[in-house]
Each structure stands twice: as structure tokens, then as C-alpha cells.
Amino acid sequence: MRYIALLLIFWQSMWGYTYNELLLDAQSRIYPKLLMLEEGIAARHNNKPVVFTVLYEPEDEFTAEKIVDKIEAYYDHSLGGISFEAEMATFRELEPPFHSDAFYILKADEEDMKRAVDFALREKIPVFVYDFKDLKYGALFALTIEQSTVIYMNRAVLQKAGTLFAPSLYSIVRFVDAE
Amino acid sequence: MKQFINIFLTISTFYLAANGSDLNVKNLVKSIGKDAHEIGKLAEQTKISEPYQPYIISVFSGKELEKLGVSNLKEALQLVPGVDIATDNMDNQRLVFRGSNPFAFGQSKLFVDDVEVNDLFFDSYGAWLSMPIEMIKRIEVTRGPGGISNGVNAYAGSIRVITYAEHLPMEGNQKRFVVKAGSYDYKMGGAVFRHEADELSVYADIYYQQDEKSLPVGKDALSTRRYGAVNVPLSRDGEAPLWMRSYMMGLRVQYGAFRLDARTLYYERGSAFGINGMLPQPSDHAKFPFSYAQVSYEKSFKDWIISVKGGVKLSSFKSASMLAPQGLIFPVTLTSNGFIEQPLAFPDGFYGIHEVNQRQIYQSTYATSDGFESHRFDFGYFVSKDETLKELTITTDRSDGIGLLDYSEILPFTDPDAERTTWRVFLQDRYRYSKSLTFQAGLNIEKNNNISTQFNPRVSAVYQFDSSNVYKLIYSRSIRTPSWQEVYTLNNSARVGNHNLDPEVVNAWEGAYIHRFGIDEFVQLNLFYLKNSDQIDNLNSDHQYRNSGSSDIWGVTVEYKTHILKIGRLYFNFTQLNGKKSNHQPLDNVAKRLAKMTYHMALSENWETGLIARYVSSKKRATYDYRKDKVPAYSALDLTIGYEGGKGYKIRLSAKNIFDADIHYPSEPYNYDTDFPAEGRTVMLTVAKAF
Numbered sequence: 001m002r003y004i005a006l007l008l009i010f011w012q013s014m015w016g017y018t019y020n021e022l023l024l025d026a027q028s029r030i031y032p033k034l035l036m037l038e039e040g041i042a043a044r045h046n047n048k049p050v051v052f053t054v055l056y057e058p059e060d061e062f063t064a065e066k067i068v069d070k071i072e073a074y075y076d077h078s079l080g081g082i083s084f085e086a087e088m089a090t091f092r093e094l095e096p097p098f099h100s101d102a103f104y105i106l107k108a109d110e111e112d113m114k115r116a117v118d119f120a121l122r123e124k125i126p127v128f129v130y131d132f133k134d135l136k137y138g139a140l141f142a143l144t145i146e147q148s149t150v151i152y153m154n155r156a157v158l159q160k161a162g163t164l165f166a167p168s169l170y171s172i173v174r175f176v177d178a179e
Numbered sequence: 180m181k182q183f184i185n186i187f188l189t190i191s192t193f194y195l196a197a198n199g200s201d202l203n204v205k206n207l208v209k210s211i212g213k214d215a216h217e218i219g220k221l222a223e224q225t226k227i228s229e230p231y232q233p234y235i236i237s238v239f240s241g242k243e244l245e246k247l248g249v250s251n252l253k254e255a256l257q258l259v260p261g262v263d264i265a266t267d268n269m270d271n272q273r274l275v276f277r278g279s280n281p282f283a284f285g286q287s288k289l290f291v292d293d294v295e296v297n298d299l300f301f302d303s304y305g306a307w308l309s310m311p312i313e314m315i316k317r318i319e320v321t322r323g324p325g326g327i328s329n330g331v332n333a334y335a336g337s338i339r340v341i342t343y344a345e346h347l348p349m350e351g352n353q354k355r356f357v358v359k360a361g362s363y364d365y366k367m368g369g370a371v372f373r374h375e376a377d378e379l380s381v382y383a384d385i386y387y388q389q390d391e392k393s394l395p396v397g398k399d400a401l402s403t404r405r406y407g408a409v410n411v412p413l414s415r416d417g418e419a420p421l422w423m424r425s426y427m428m429g430l431r432v433q434y435g436a437f438r439l440d441a442r443t444l445y446y447e448r449g450s451a452f453g454i455n456g457m458l459p460q461p462s463d464h465a466k467f468p469f470s471y472a473q474v475s476y477e478k479s480f481k482d483w484i485i486s487v488k489g490g491v492k493l494s495s496f497k498s499a500s501m502l503a504p505q506g507l508i509f510p511v512t513l514t515s516n517g518f519i520e521q522p523l524a525f526p527d528g529f530y531g532i533h534e535v536n537q538r539q540i541y542q543s544t545y546a547t548s549d550g551f552e553s554h555r556f557d558f559g560y561f562v563s564k565d566e567t568l569k570e571l572t573i574t575t576d577r578s579d580g581i582g583l584l585d586y587s588e589i590l591p592f593t594d595p596d597a598e599r600t601t602w603r604v605f606l607q608d609r610y611r612y613s614k615s616l617t618f619q620a621g622l623n624i625e626k627n628n629n630i631s632t633q634f635n636p637r638v639s640a641v642y643q644f645d646s647s648n649v650y651k652l653i654y655s656r657s658i659r660t661p662s663w664q665e666v667y668t669l670n671n672s673a674r675v676g677n678h679n680l681d682p683e684v685v686n687a688w689e690g691a692y693i694h695r696f697g698i699d700e701f702v703q704l705n706l707f708y709l710k711n712s713d714q715i716d717n718l719n720s721d722h723q724y725r726n727s728g729s730s731d732i733w734g735v736t737v738e739y740k741t742h743i744l745k746i747g748r749l750y751f752n753f754t755q756l757n758g759k760k761s762n763h764q765p766l767d768n769v770a771k772r773l774a775k776m777t778y779h780m781a782l783s784e785n786w787e788t789g790l791i792a793r794y795v796s797s798k799k800r801a802t803y804d805y806r807k808d809k810v811p812a813y814s815a816l817d818l819t820i821g822y823e824g825g826k827g828y829k830i831r832l833s834a835k836n837i838f839d840a841d842i843h844y845p846s847e848p849y850n851y852d853t854d855f856p857a858e859g860r861t862v863m864l865t866v867a868k869a870f
Contacts (some may be wrong), residue, residue, distance in 0.1 A: 149215035
């Protein structure tokens with residue numbers, strides 16, 4: 001029986017990161033609004049939808065679907081009068097001509113995380129992450145819950161990203177240097 | 180870098196002015212602020228922001244506990260750091276927080292959906308510990324004095340059980356059915372239901388469960404000469420009846436700001452080890468029914484939230500049991516002049532039917548405001564009146580030892596005319612000095628007709644060094660009011676009430692350091708020093724409840740929670756504590772080391788496994804106990820395998836205590852020599868369906 005228990009403990013498998021429901025909901029609610037504070041986003045998307053892509057590992061497909069559903073429920077394909085679409089994609093799909101206006105990255109392997117961030121930097125699109133500790137891979141935003149709700153903005157990436165945001169955004173975020 | 184940001188901001192401003200935007204930026208930012216505020220409130224309500232709150236709290240999600248194979252509230256609470264289980268002759272189990280007085284009930288309080296449910300006689304919540312985990316959405320345990328519920332300063336810890344009556348905006352109206360079967364012929368069926376229409380919402384839960392448990396126990400208290408040498412030959416060993424029949428129904432109806440909460444628990448079980456330490460008959464039993472109904476009104480006015488509540492609780496204790504075996508000889512006989520010292524034999528044994536029905540009526544009002552710059556004020560009051568509605572004492576005739584006689588008038592087992600009025604006033608201010616430093620100070624004033632006015636202050640500071648490192652310092656004082664049993668028990672040689680008891684008092688100093696290294700991933704170090712005085716027990720030759728002395732307890736708890744390989748979640752805690760009583764003797768019946776570990780892992784898209792390990796070190800017995808051996812340490816391992824299919828089906832098979840560890844809870848001196856046994860290896864099968 002002891003051996004069975006040990007075997008189960010160290011079993012290597014591929015399923016099931018447990019996400020915090022409230023945090024997923026908070027991020028689904030606030031991340032799209034943060035994206036819409038990007039300068040010129042309205043002008044760039046005249047009659048075209050803003051695309052917000054949830055990037056996920058295959059085992060997190062259910063979670064990614066849930067986020068897309070939440071965003072659709074909150075915004076019904078439109079935010080601030082601009083057409084807005086939440087989509088989902090695996091890291092393998094990140095090949096040109098893949099298009100998106102922002103990434104929301106769930107938990108992922110280091111390699112996939114870096115690949116997605118590099119892609120975003122090339123395309124000059126902001127990256128939002130589920131886990132604030134993943135800011136170190138070069139993501140720009142993370143929302144977490146401390147004494148209150150805190151939006152972290154990665155100062156180290158801001159320069160590289162080359163995206164501009166409405167100035168009032170900077171008064172509500174907390175800057176960190178994570179690389 | 181700051182220079183870069185400044186330049187960046189300036190450029191952005193010019194850019195915006197030059198290009199304009201279709202979006203109303205001001206409204207968007209305002210809306211983000213509103214969202215963040217609402218999410219912050221939900222986070223505090225659900226204790227997700229716990230690491231930053233001025234308490235030491237453990238939070239367990241019901242669904243995560245289900246995945247681990249936890250079956251009921253008791254099993255869940257055994258995972259709390261520094262918590263051990265103690266029991267007594269009636270198997271009325273309670274939690275022992277950090278080694279604090281394992282002989283007393285009421286040192287911790289249990290709240291179900293914010294209603295305190297400790298019974299009114301023992302101040303115990305043992306009957307609630309079998310509540311199936313499928314009925315529980317979340318468990319929040321505050322370690323140490325100072326409850327997280329307004330106006331209640333629990334002594335050693337407070338437990339908040341939140342059922343699925345709580346409904347958050349992002350949650351659907353789920354319906355659930357569950358059936359379970361397991362060892363000792365355990366059977367359970369239950370359901371959770373919720374319906375919402377406009378401003379009206381209705382929630383209901385219901386379950387029934389039963390088992391046929393009995394456990395082998397050694398020679399009973401008669402063998403210790405506690406009831407005289409003449410009765411020693413009557414001592415028996417055998418199967419202690421621990422069977423259980425229980426049901427619960429809960430209801431919440433909300434309409435706008437008005438809410439009705441009602442819940443009734445029926446709990447009946449075998450008489451366990453016998454109230455007086457003599458092995459009972461298999462059909463002997465005790466019942467602990469408890470019901471409450473509460474009406475509340477909560478309304479926001481600008482920066483204020485006002486909450487007005489009023490309710491009634493009905494709590495009973497009923498016992499029908501053979502309290503002493505056939506042939507027992509009592510040293511006294513009841514005559515028209517009272518008891519005289521003349522031995523009396525009970526050829527058919529000594530049978531007792533005892534019943535007490537009590538009622539509490541209460542009302543409270545609390546107000547909270549965060550409208551003052553950096554301050555959040557809470558204040559309010561609570562008043563209650565407890566009284567006995569019915570008292571029944573029927574026993575074998577104590578003048579000739581034959582037949583039953585109603586002694587409710589002349590020899591009641593509890594004072595039928597006793598009443599208790601309690602009032603509490605509560606005020607608190609949380610002051611956010613800066614983004615990283617928060618202070619909280621509060622005062623709880625309590626008075627009832629058994630104790631003098633008590634002032635219980637609580638002060639704390641939380642310092643958030645950065646996003647990952649948090650420090651806490653807490654001082655608090657709290658009391659435990661003597662329970663009804665300890666004050667009003669009459670005519671019982673094993674339990675003698677005392678009207679002159681002072682409340683137990685604890686002064687607690689605590690420090691904590693939390694390092695967060697991810698979402699739901701942290702290490703926490705908690706240091707505590709508890710100075711207890713006026714501890715109550717009846718461990719004396721008269722068996723009278725007395726303030727027997729004081730004790731100092733100090734220790735450290737380490738908690739660690741992390742994800743492993745993205746598919747597993749590990750939680751571990753370890754507590755090392757030590758202490759001494761005022762007479763410099765070690766603490767009685769206290770485990771100095773406790774370790775708990777849980778591990779959950781997904782095996783495939785549908786299959787998962789859960790593992791729970793617990794270690795409780797040995798316990799040194801009281802110095803006057805003639806048994807010089809320690810209560811043995813034990814380790815237990817539970818293993819669960821689960822399958823979650825489509826359409827909301829879940830099946831779980833759990834093997835608990837898989838190595839059949841020998842687990843015993845300590846008995847008091849001159850009771851069962853062999854202590855009180857707990858279950859060995861058991862299995863549990865659960866099938867659930869969500870709609």
C-alpha cells in the first residue's frame with residue numbers, strides 16, 4: 001500500500017492546474033478595460049474588432065473557455081462602443097499571421113511563456129498574466145488581490161513594449177520591476 | 180527609470196491631446212476603480228485577501244476538500260494548523276487549538292452562515308462535526324482569540340462554516356445531489372438547491388445520514404475503584420455504541436435587503452462510553468437537536484452599511500441510558516430526610532432519562548463605514564437571553580433501587596429556573612496609515628449575569644513590505660464565559676456546577692510572516708504566546724467545576740502551500756508548541772507536535788487523486804493520573820481516487836487511515852484505562868451529480 005501511495009504522489013501527468021475562481025473573474029472583468037486604455041486603439045480599429053486572446057496550455061482549455069464566456073457575458077462583444085472579441089488559442093498557434101491586440105496568458109511552461117511574450121513584443125501588443133509571478137517573463141500587467149485589488153504594471157517591460165496608455169492609467173497601477 | 184516614466188507620461192498626455200479618442204477614458208478608469216473596489220470586498224468576504232488581514236486565518240474550500248476525500252466538517256478541521264481533537268464519555272468531540280485546555284468546551288466557537296451554533300448547555304458543537312462536506316462551501320478558521328465575526332471574541336479560535344447559501348455574483352444557480360456509503364454501514368443522501376427570480380432568492384439544503392458504528396473499548400471506570408471496591412467486579416469491556424442518526428435542513432430566503440436564515444439539526448447517537456464512565460447498552464442514546472431562525476436587514480447608506488439581526492435558537496440535550504450496570508451499589512440512599520449514608524443496590528441497574536430544552540433570543544445591530552479617510556469603523560451591540568424551557572430527570576428509584584421515578588422537581592440534573600442575559604458592545608477601527616502599513620484596534624465589552632463586565636481589547640498591525648512579503652503583529656485578550664453545564668449542573672456526583680466561576684481569560688501575543696510566491700502559493704510562519712488564567716475543569720475529588728489555575732503556552736506554526744508540476748497542489752503545516760501550568764507542571768493531554776499534509780493531483784482529464792497525512796505526537800497525562808504512560812502518538816494516511824465525468828457526475832472512493840493506525844483520544848483519570856478509541860481503517864464511496 002505504501003508503494004502505491006508513493007507512486008501516486010510522484011505520478012507525472014498533464015492535467016489540471018487549479019485556478020482561483022474569483023481572480024479569474026476579476027481579471028476577465030478588468031483586463032479588457034485596461035487594454036481599451038491603450039492609446040489610439042479606437043482609431044486603429046475603425047470597424048474592426050479589438051481582439052483579446054487567451055493563451056493556454058491544452059490541459060487548460062476548459063479554463064480558457066470559461067474566461068472567454070465571462071468576457072462575453074461582461075461586455076457582449078463591445079467595449080466603450082468599440083467591437084471587442086475575446087478569443088482563445090494554444091501556444092502552438094502563435095505563428096504568423098496570427099493576429100491579436102493583447103494576450104491574456106494562463107499558467108504555462110517557461111518556454112511557452114517566453115515564446116508568447118517575444119511574439120507580443122514583436123507585435124507591440126500588451127501581455128496580461130494570470131499569476132503575478134509570471135511578470136518576470138516580460139508580461140506587462142498582472143492583477144492580484146492583496147489588501148485590496150492591485151494592478152501591477154511591469155516598468156521594466158513598459159519601455160520595450162512600446163505601447164502607450166492613457167495617462168490616468170498610471171495613477172491606478174502599481175509599478176514593479178520584474179525581469 | 181522614474182525619469183523615463185515621467186517622460187513617458189508627458190508624451191502620452193500630448194499624444195492623447197493630439198489624437199483624441201472615441202473612448203471616454205475618464206469613465207473607463209472610474210469603472211476600473213469601481214470594479215476593483217467590488218472585487219476587493221468579495222475578496223475580503225471570501226478571505227482570499229487573508230494574508231493581508233489582521234488575523235491568522237486558514238481557509239479551506241469545500242470543493243477542494245471533496246477532491247482530497249474529506250467527508251465531513253471534523254475531517255476538514257483536523258487539517259487546521261495546531262488543532263487537535265479531544266472527546267469525552269459522551270463522545271462530544273471538540274477542537275483543541277494550540278493545546279489550550281483540552282477539557283473545556285466553548286473555547287472555540289462554530290458559526291454556520293454567521294450564526295453561532297455552539298449548543299446552549301455544553302457550549303459545544305460536537306453534533307455539527309459530522310456535517311457532510313458536500314453541504315459546505317468554505318471553512319474559515321481563525322486561530323487565536325478575536326473572532327472575525329462582529330462582536331464575538333472567541334477564546335482559542337473561531338470556525339466559520341459557509342454553506343452554499345452564500346451566492347457570489349459570478350456563481351450560477353447550481354443544484355447538487357449527493358449519496359454516500361461507507362464503513363460501519365454509513366449511508367447518506369443530501370441535496371442543495373437554489374432559485375433566483377428578480378429580487379427574490381431561495382436557497383435550501385437537506386441531508387440525512389446514519390451509521391451503525393461501535394468501537395471496542397477496555398474496562399470501564401468501575402475497574403478504577405472510582406465507584407468503590409465493591410463495584411469493581413461489575414466493570415465491563417466491550418463495544419461502545421457510537422452509532423448515529425442525523426439530518427439537517429437549511430433555508431435562506433432573501434428579498435432585497437431582508438433575509439431569513441433558518442436551520443435545524445437533528446443529531447442522535449449511541450451513549451458512547453457512558454456519561455459516568457460505565458459502558459452503556461447498545462441502544463442507549465443521546466440527542467443534541469439544535470435549530471435557529473434569524474431575520475436580518477442589511478442596507479447601504481452612502482459609506483455606511485447597517486446590519487440589524489434578530490433570532491431565536493432552540494437547543495436541547497436528551498439522554499436515555501443505562502448509567503450503571505445491574506447490581507451496582509451506591510453508597511447513599513434517598514430517604515424522606517434526604518440522602519443518608521446507607522448502601523443501596525440497583526438489581527436492574529441505574530437507568531436515567533435526562534432532558535433539557537433551552538432557548539436563546541437575541542438581537543444585534545452593527546454598522547460599518549469606510550467613508551472616513553483611510554479609516555474603516557465597525558461598531559455594534561449584541562444582546563441575548565438564554566433560559567430553560569423544560570427540564571426532565573427520570574431515574575431508577577433512588578430509595579429502593581427498583582423502577583423509574585420522576586425526579587424533575589426534587590433532584591433536577593440542571594437548574595430549571597436558571598436564566599442568563601448577555602450583552603456585548605463592539606467597536607473597532609482599521610486605519611490604513613500607508614499603502615503598506617495598516618493598524619487595527621478594537622474593544623469588545625461583555626457582561627452577563629454570571630460574570631463581571633469584561634473588557635477585551637485587540638490591536639494589530641499588518642506591514643506589507645512588498646507584493647510578496649507581509650508581516651503581522653497581534654495582541655488580543657479574550658474570555659470564555661462558563662458554560663451552562665459548568666454553572667447550573669445539579670445532583671450529579673460526576674459533574675458539580677459552580678455559581679462562583681470566573682471566566683477563563685487569555686492574553687495572546689502573535690506574530691506572523693507570510694511570503695507569497697504565486698497565486699495560492701505561500702510560506703507562513705506564525706509565532707504565538709498565550710497566557711491563560713482561571714482555566715475551568717472538574718478534575719478534583721469533588722468533581723466540581725472550578726477555576727483550577729493558569730497556563731502559559733508558546734509555539735510556532737509553519738504553513739506551506741504550492742503547486743507541483745502544474746498538476747498537483749501541496750499543503751503542509753507543522754506546529755510545535757510547549758507550555759507549563761502555574762504549578763510548573765507540563766500541560767495535560769496536549770500534543771506538542773502536529774503535522775498535516777494534503778496533496779491533490781490530476782491523473783488525467785477525468786481522474787484525480789487526493790492524499791491526506793496527519794501526525795499527532797504523544798500526550799503527557801495529568802500529574803495526578805495514576806497512568807504514567809503517555810497517550811501514544813499516531814500517524815494516519817487517507818487516500819482518495821476520484822472520477823469527474825461529463826454532465827456533472829462525480830464518483831470518489833476513499834480509504835481512510837489506510838495503515839489502520841491505532842488512534843486513541845485521552846480519557847480523564849479514573850475513567851477508561853484504555854482511553855477512547857477512534858476509527859481504524861475505513862472506506863467511503865461518494866457519488867454526486869450537479870445540475
